[in-house]
Amino acid sequence: MKMLLFITIITISMNMESQNKIKITQLDYKELQTQLEAIRIEDQTLRQLLPEATAKFGADSDELKHIWKLIHKQDRINEEKVLHIIDTYGWLGKSDIGEMANQTLWLVIQHAAIDVQEKYLPQLEASVKKGASEGWHLAFLEDRIRMRKGKKQRYGTQAKKDKLSGITYIYPIENKETVNQRRKSIGLNTIEEYAKNNNYVIR
Missing domain, CATH: 1.20.1050 (Glutathione S-transferase Yfyf (Class Pi); Chain A, domain 2)
Structure with a gap:
């Protein structure tokens, strides 16, 4: 009887401890x-x-x-x-x-x-x-790392502005002909829609 009571007390104590951990x-x-x-x-x-600040003060201000x-x-x-x-x-x-x-x-x-x-x-x-x-988080980060290392990006998420022309171009894409398949697989719209929505140019 004493052993049963001891086990019961230990079990209750463990349950309370578990509940406290969950709450924490x-x-x-x-x-x-x-x-x-x-x-x-x-x-x-x-x-x-x-x-707004760029429009008001200028990009080089x-x-x-x-x-x-x-x-x-x-x-x-x-x-x-x-x-x-x-x-x-x-x-x-x-x-x-x-x-x-x-x-x-x-x-x-x-x-x-x-x-x-x-x-x-x-x-x-x-x-x-x-x-x-989200898969597109990974796409943006992977593309940014590739761009910073001088490699072509995989999903076309990154763009760079040409200072002379003022045009923002999509950074070069690896296997560009299949980029929309990769974009679709992670929940992104087509590269054409992405460029249009952001006023980017695809080269």
């Missing part, structure tokens, strides 16, 4: 979601003002250079926060922290140095394979 985990996810959604605002606000200086400063702060989260919890998926917070992980890495991008690319790739992150 859920609380952490909610807190992380809030943090990441705030980081998203910090990442995007000044970038959203760039078109001191005002625009100042805005970019502020953006880069904020990027470094955001990167430190996000890398700490990824290193501690892994690449958290949509079901854990919501779509917006999950997207923030990609946004901040997308704006990081290439060594950081290459380091965390496998984690994003694994997350996409599990269905925990």
